[in-house]
Amino acid sequence: MKKVAIYSILSLLLVGVVVSGCGKRAKPKAAAVNNGISVQVAYAHTGSMASTVEVSGSIKALKSVQLSAKMSGRVAAVPYRENDSVGAGAVVVQQDTSDLRAQYQQAEAGLQSAKARLSQASTSAGLSDTQVEAQIAQAQAGLESARANLRMIKAGARIQELASAQNAVASAKANFENSKVNLQRMRDMFSQGAQSKQQMDLTQMQYDVAAAQYDTSKQQLSLVRAGARAEQVEAADKQVRQAEEALNIAKSNRGQKSLRFEDIKAARAGVAQAAASLTYARQQLENASIRTPIAGTVSQRLTEPGQMASPGVSLVSVVALNTVYFEATVSEMDVHKVKLGQSVQVGVDALPDRKFAGTVLKILPTANTSNRQFTVWIAISNRTGDLKPGMFARGSIEVARHQNICIIPKDALIANGDGQSVFTVLDSQAKLRTVRLGFQTRDDVEVLSGITSGDEIAVVGQDKLSDGVKVTVSR
DSSP, X not given: OHHHHHHHHHHHHHHHHHHHHHHHHHOTTHHHHHHOEEEEEEEOEEEEEEEEEEEEEEEEESSEEEEEBSSOEEEEEOOOOTTOEEOXXXXXXXXXXXXXXXXXXXXXXXXXXXHHHHHHHHHXXXXXXXXXXXXXXXXXXXXXXXXXXXXXXXXXXXXXXXXXXXHHHHHHHHHHHHHHHHHHHHHHHHHTTSSOHHHHHHHHHHHHHHHHHHHHHHHHHHHHHHOOOXXXXXXXXXXXXXXXXXHHHHHHGGGGHHHHHHHHHHHHHHHHHHHHHHHHHHHHHHHTEEEOSSOEEEEEEOOOTTXXXXXXXXXEEEEOGGGEEEEEEEETTTGGGOOTTOEEEXXXXXXXXXXXXXXXXXXXXXXXXXXXXXXXXXXXXXXXXOOOTTOEEEEEEEEEEEEEEEEEEGGGOEEETTEEXXXXXXXXXXXXXXXXXXXXXXSEEEEEESOOTTOEEEEESGGGOOTTOBEEEOO
């Protein structure tokens, strides 16, 4: 029984050895290993590559205005609608001007009236100055004549005295005739409103004095001829006193000159005030025509004829589409790379098939404290007007460019403990190469060392490779 058991165990061991030996010889996958692992390849090539900073933001316009009224009023007309082109200075909203025109006409009439009052005051002052000096001269002459007459009477009548009396009569007569002419002229001017009642009374008094002097001189001549008497001396003395009084009155009129200047000054102030009122009325009339300060396109029409416009409430928006720019944000880690004049490729979500060329126009000096982002203005051409303010945009700012460099697809990279590696394919065998990288884009990468242009690089299936393994290139 023991021998049978031993033989059974040996038989089983022999069967296991046979089966094991058969398994080693089979190796059904050996043919596949010999054929190599299937990979797809690309070639490292020489070219240029740019380092970019990716940004995003909105399309805005340098020239964009919200137009509102400066004063309350009813809207009479709105000539333009959305998307209409307007030139600088065009009236985009017209308010009703009926009341404003009436106020302007009233102010214009007020100015004309003020100018007329100034002209009247100036004319009156000019005539009064001339008359005052003439009156003083006449009164002085009359006084000298009266004094001479008194002396003559006291000295007794002589041939010379008679001649003097006759001359006095002639002088008094001339003075009387002159006063008469002045009185008639003053009456004409007073009736026309060009002279005051005060001036009229003064001229009348001068006429009366001249008439009295004339009469007195005639009496004196008669007395000289008849011979001097006590009454004659008394009359001559009285004539001297009258002449002195007339001279004092004429001189006192000089004091009224300052009053006439005050009248002119007040009239000039009235003209200035009336002119200011007219300017204000004209400005109010102009304010009723709301004009756009820029040429552009109407983006919003927020009012209609018949509605009331109030100050500060937007009525029409105008944007200059040829001044649009891309306002982007850059992180504080990348802002030092961005310089004025750098080129930018811009894309907008609203126009997915379009790319727009731009340049860095301005870098604002301070960051947003909430997200530490800097604002960058990028100038872009918008000749066709397709870019509209408010569109979301993305851009790539080219901050540097390398020429004649080795470039491979980014998909070929394999991360390992030493950094980045790639598998090259040479004679159907994979070779692991450690590479040092430079610039990178979304699809490609610059290789500074490790491979050279023309090397065949595995880009698909390289994750299954190991150094020295046999590969089959799948075309």
